[in-house]
Amino acid sequence: MHIKPKAGEATYIFDSFDMDERKALIYLKSIDKLKVKEIDINYSRLTETMLMDICDKLSIQPKFLINDKKLKKKIFEDLSNCENEDILTYLKYNPKAILTPIILAIEKSYIIKNPYDFIKKGMTFN
Numbered sequence: 001m002h003i004k005p006k007a008g009e010a011t012y013i014f015d016s017f018d019m020d021e022r023k024a025l026i027y028l029k030s031i032d033k034l035k036v037k038e039i040d041i042n043y044s045r046l047t048e049t050m051l052m053d054i055c056d057k058l059s060i061q062p063k064f065l066i067n068d069k070k071l072k073k074k075i076f077e078d079l080s081n082c083e084n085e086d087i088l089t090y091l092k093y094n095p096k097a098i099l100t101p102i103i104l105a106i107e108k109s110y111i112i113k114n115p116y117d118f119i120k121k122g123m124t125f126n
Helices: 019-029 048-058 073-080 084-093
Strands: 009-014 035-040 102-105 109-111
Touching: 009 019, 019 035, 048 084, 048 102, 048 109, 073 084
Parallel strands: 009 035
Antiparallel strands: 009 102, 102 109
């Protein structure tokens, strides 16, 4: 599975069990001339390399991919102090701990808070 988007394409990484994340996917699919590549963390395993590619595209360290709301405080604190490789391995085997949804495009990439972030951030896809 290739994660990096091409021109006219967006990669959407999401949790299909979350209604708001599914709404954002519907919005993305409604954009003319945009091909959406879906990666559902419930059914697709992301490798450490893919997770690092996501971090690079977002210009963040792996610890910022951790969804603190889905982890116990102690686990989150322990993970935050780990090496990048350890965090990536943890996220690979515990995808529910990944902060989603994430949109990767050539122009800009974001961790989206809700479906309306596309409009607020002025995301356009040409």
